[in-house]
Amino acid sequence: MFIKLSMESKEPLYSQLVNQIIEGIAQKELHPGENLPSVRSLAQDLGINLHTVNKAYKQLEQNGFILIQRQKGAFIHPDGIPKANKAYQEKLTASLRPIIAESICRGMDEVSFTKKCQEIFSSFQKKGESSK
CATH class of the missing domain: 1.10.10.10 (Winged helix-like DNA-binding domain superfamily/Winged helix DNA-binding domain)
Structure with a gap:
């Protein structure tokens, strides 16, 4: 890496x-x-x-x-990363709120924002698959 x-x-x-x-x-x-x-x-x-x-x-x-x-x-961590729990989901929500708010202020609609999230998520999955 x-x-x-x-x-x-x-x-x-x-x-x-x-x-x-x-x-x-x-x-x-x-x-x-x-x-x-x-x-x-x-x-x-x-x-x-x-x-x-x-x-x-x-x-x-x-x-x-x-x-x-x-x-x-x-x-x-040899046992893998702990799965998302309620505390993590609350942290995620707190992190995303200002990002979403700024995106709205900059004129992004929900579809565009969601598409961008999906693109990033997919890029991680593709890289993970190619390094196996």
Whole structure:
């Protein structure tokens, strides 16, 4: 998996890293039980502070995407990612509300918005199928 961070983005680096690792899991580029680079190694490879990588790994661990064990390092959760529950659905709703509101303000209708969501969702499924 190739990670590319934008130093010019308004999105914090740790958040970009979290999102790219989650995308790698969704696209089946990263598999359950697969080792991730050490914090120090990934920070060096990306040219960022090791605390940034550590923060990203901690967030991924808190959300059930990875496990971190002393001596063994970090790896994709071997039991898979926890399924969407009520708390996740509430978080999803809270995240989507401002995106939908902005889309409406910018003149997008429901059909266009839904189509864009379907395109993105399908792109993940296609990438996941091609990496099997």
